[in-house]
Amino acid sequence: MSKLGKKLIIAAEQGVAIARGEANPDSYRLHVPAEIDVRAMRQKLGLTQEEFAIRYGLTLARVRDWEQNRSSPDGAVRAYLKVIEREPKAVERALARV
Numbered sequence: 369m370s371k372l373g374k375k376l377i378i379a380a381e382q383g384v385a386i387a388r389g390e391a392n393p394d395s396y397r398l399h400v401p402a403e404i405d406v407r408a409m410r411q412k413l414g415l416t417q418e419e420f421a422i423r424y425g426l427t428l429a430r431v432r433d434w435e436q437n438r439s440s441p442d443g444a445v446r447a448y449l450k451v452i453e454r455e456p457k458a459v460e461r462a463l464a465r466v
Contacts, residue, residue: 376462400447406434409453424452425463 369377385391410420410431417435421428433439441449452459 400443404446404449
């Protein structure tokens with residue numbers, strides 16, 4: 369496994385500990401944005417709504433709803449989208465079938 373893959377696994381384990389309340393709150397800082405511009409992110413990646421949904425395990429209907437402001441992603445999804453925005457290839461590798 370690559371260094372990045374190992375780091376992603378460690379980060380995921382730490383995230384689970386934080387979510388479960390098992391981590392010391394003094395040991396981390398989180399910032400989950402209140403809003404995410406899904407359309408701008410998707411367009412920056414050069415993907416259609418359908419391609420974006422399939423690539424990142426989302427539903428097409430949900431992506432459309434977010435882009436048309438009929439609904440907005442909850443906190444966990446906003447965090448996931450932020451990871452996609454910053455490290456799309458890492459997310460693709462993490463979700464790839466091995």
